Amino acid sequence: MAGHCGVMAARPWARLGMGCHSHWLQGCRLSLGLPGARLAHTGAVGRLQREYDAVVIGAGHNGLVAAAYLQRAGVRTAVLEKRHVLGGAAVTEEIVPGFKFSRASYLLSLLRPQIYTELELQRHGLRVLPRDPYSFTPLLEDRSPPRSLLLGHNMAQTQQQIAQFSQKDAQAYPEYEAFMGGLVSALDPLLDAPPVDTAALGKGSLLQRLSALRALQPLLRAGTIPMDTGLCRSHTASAPSGLALGKQLPHYYEVLTAPISKILDQWFESEPLKATLATDAVIGAMASPHTPGSGYVLLHHVMGELEGQRGAWGYVAGGMGALSQAIAHAAAAQGAHIFAEKAVCHLLLGRDGRAQGVALQDGTEVRSKLVLSNASPQITFLELMPQEQLPKSFVQRIQQVDTRSPVTKINVAVDRLPSFLAAPNTHNGQPLPHHQCSIHLNCEGTHLLHQAFTEATHGHPSSRPMIELCIPSALDPGLAPPGCHVVSLFTQYTPSVLAGGQPWDEQARNAYADTVFDCIEAYAPGFKASVIGRDILTPPDLERIFGLPGGNIFHGGMSLDQLYFARPAPSYSGYRSPVPGLYLCGSGAHPGGGVMGAAGRNAAQVALEDFRRL
Numbered sequence: 001m002a003g004h005c006g007v008m009a010a011r012p013w014a015r016l017g018m019g020c021h022s023h024w025l026q027g028c029r030l031s032l033g034l035p036g037a038r039l040a041h042t043g044a045v046g047r048l049q050r051e052y053d054a055v056v057i058g059a060g061h062n063g064l065v066a067a068a069y070l071q072r073a074g075v076r077t078a079v080l081e082k083r084h085v086l087g088g089a090a091v092t093e094e095i096v097p098g099f100k101f102s103r104a105s106y107l108l109s110l111l112r113p114q115i116y117t118e119l120e121l122q123r124h125g126l127r128v129l130p131r132d133p134y135s136f137t138p139l140l141e142d143r144s145p146p147r148s149l150l151l152g153h154n155m156a157q158t159q160q161q162i163a164q165f166s167q168k169d170a171q172a173y174p175e176y177e178a179f180m181g182g183l184v185s186a187l188d189p190l191l192d193a194p195p196v197d198t199a200a201l202g203k204g205s206l207l208q209r210l211s212a213l214r215a216l217q218p219l220l221r222a223g224t225i226p227m228d229t230g231l232c233r234s235h236t237a238s239a240p241s242g243l244a245l246g247k248q249l250p251h252y253y254e255v256l257t258a259p260i261s262k263i264l265d266q267w268f269e270s271e272p273l274k275a276t277l278a279t280d281a282v283i284g285a286m287a288s289p290h291t292p293g294s295g296y297v298l299l300h301h302v303m304g305e306l307e308g309q310r311g312a313w314g315y316v317a318g319g320m321g322a323l324s325q326a327i328a329h330a331a332a333a334q335g336a337h338i339f340a341e342k343a344v345c346h347l348l349l350g351r352d353g354r355a356q357g358v359a360l361q362d363g364t365e366v367r368s369k370l371v372l373s374n375a376s377p378q379i380t381f382l383e384l385m386p387q388e389q390l391p392k393s394f395v396q397r398i399q400q401v402d403t404r405s406p407v408t409k410i411n412v413a414v415d416r417l418p419s420f421l422a423a424p425n426t427h428n429g430q431p432l433p434h435h436q437c438s439i440h441l442n443c444e445g446t447h448l449l450h451q452a453f454t455e456a457t458h459g460h461p462s463s464r465p466m467i468e469l470c471i472p473s474a475l476d477p478g479l480a481p482p483g484c485h486v487v488s489l490f491t492q493y494t495p496s497v498l499a500g501g502q503p504w505d506e507q508a509r510n511a512y513a514d515t516v517f518d519c520i521e522a523y524a525p526g527f528k529a530s531v532i533g534r535d536i537l538t539p540p541d542l543e544r545i546f547g548l549p550g551g552n553i554f555h556g557g558m559s560l561d562q563l564y565f566a567r568p569a570p571s572y573s574g575y576r577s578p579v580p581g582l583y584l585c586g587s588g589a590h591p592g593g594g595v596m597g598a599a600g601r602n603a604a605q606v607a608l609e610d611f612r613r614l
């Protein structure tokens, strides 16, 4: 471990930069200098009322979004979060004194643009720091200096970078981007509405069936969006540019269902480029680039936008927790009551089986007409309510959800900026353009990602893991003391259950982190000596701290069998549950994981419809 770098003296109860307007949030404090200090957002004690129109279990960003929309519509809403900090997996925490980490999620892109504007998040303190360039893949090579691949929004410069490896790939790249962009536009309408309720299409009055038919609109709109540009060259002969995407459904279908390696091989020949693009197809998934369906995961990661730039990812100023704070402020400004350190113990059910509120761990009961759960489907249905109240087949489906996760997140405090052999730092030590990027290590070829995956399938953490290294403080210096930086390491593959049932104990966690650090050292000598502190979050840690089942960052895998109609279970994909009055509003529901807010917004709309009928 390296020496200290001028970490600020302890400053107990310093105020959060963005201020706390509502009295429920008046407890917002930034505590520094305490061992294991955290950004704490404790709700004011004694304000919790015994009755609301709606209670939201969990203050993940989706729960907060749901609360903001409900309260905006005049539904008196309370949010009850079990942790001391709001945001779920979208939090800023001060793990090492003076260093503010986006402890779990760290990059923003997927947040639905409507939420940004409708909740006026900018007015409530959200500031996004876009990145350009955005991707840097340094290579380990026997030449000096080794090559690297830098991708950004300037297409000409990006093509020049790709041309170092293949002229052919450089030419194909703009077409590939347009092709993927077309598919993403086609899927867009599906994100902001509940999945089609197939059961409702065949039951109820004519009016009810017609209303269920209306829900088909987004599905019909998907796939019929006109495309501006051409398709993959192997496809262009039969499909000149400008045709409706609907006519290209076979290609669309192939991307959704094929292994991403097959799709990328159709477009490109250079391994560093293919491996870099493939990382988006396996991120968060216990899958290799050769796994069928990995193409969808890639689409999921390029379907966002930032400041109008499709597919762009950026940092949130102040860390991801600042986004959750902005949503919480928007909800509180409407009048929602938001409380931290209020763990829900179980659901209250009426004799008729309807949800009637929740009981907290301290015994308090809070009554409500609606209960929305931001907790995972597993916590909601398998822990917070008696199983007898649910159809057996439903319980079985929830038990079967694939929650395997390969992710270990390591947050590192360093006393200097990493200097990469492929792009050494200048003497003044100031961040260079590549420092703001997602820095992909062990990404020289897709075979490396596949090897790393294969080891994990045998219960062993990868010996050469896939590493996405980010340095948010390169763009947001306030996250760390002067000259120091916060480094986020999103790594895979680490199985949640180790071979032979061995525990993920201190030794195993440190051994894996040391492997990761050795890899980084090879690309950026001096990294290990710069480390001041580290926070290792293996799959069991992610489950224990954040309530993510199996450590799965999406509340359940994003494989094709667990999406849309089938998320979290077939016939229950529309946010309603077998318990009347209980709704799922988190990532375990459509359209799934990521800091998107869509599940929260859609669920609030469905719950509101029902509330108006009560």
Ligand SMILES: Cc1cc2nc3c(=O)[nH]c(=O)nc-3n(C[C@H](O)[C@H](O)[C@H](O)COP(=O)(O)OP(=O)(O)OC[C@H]3O[C@@H](n4cnc5c(N)ncnc54)[C@H](O)[C@@H]3O)c2cc1C
Binding pocket: 057, 058, 059, 060, 061, 062, 063, 080, 081, 082, 083, 087, 088, 089, 090, 103, 104, 105, 106, 107, 108, 109, 110, 342, 343, 344, 345, 374, 375, 376, 379, 407, 409, 490, 542, 546, 547, 548, 552, 553, 554, 555, 585, 586, 587, 588, 592, 593, 594, 595, 596, 599
């Ligand atoms: C390591 C990691 C990195 C990631 N990186 C990114 C990224 O860079 N960009 C991105 O877009 N996405 C990323 N993701 C995914 C994304 O963060 C999640 O999909 C998303 O934040 C989930 O939001 P949510 O609101 O649906 O649920 P959660 O954030 O899981 O919130 C659920 C909340 O419910 C609370 N809760 C559970 N049980 C109870 C109870 N009994 N009583 C009260 N409260 C309860 C939990 O404490 C939690 O606060 C990452 C996730 C992880 C773990």
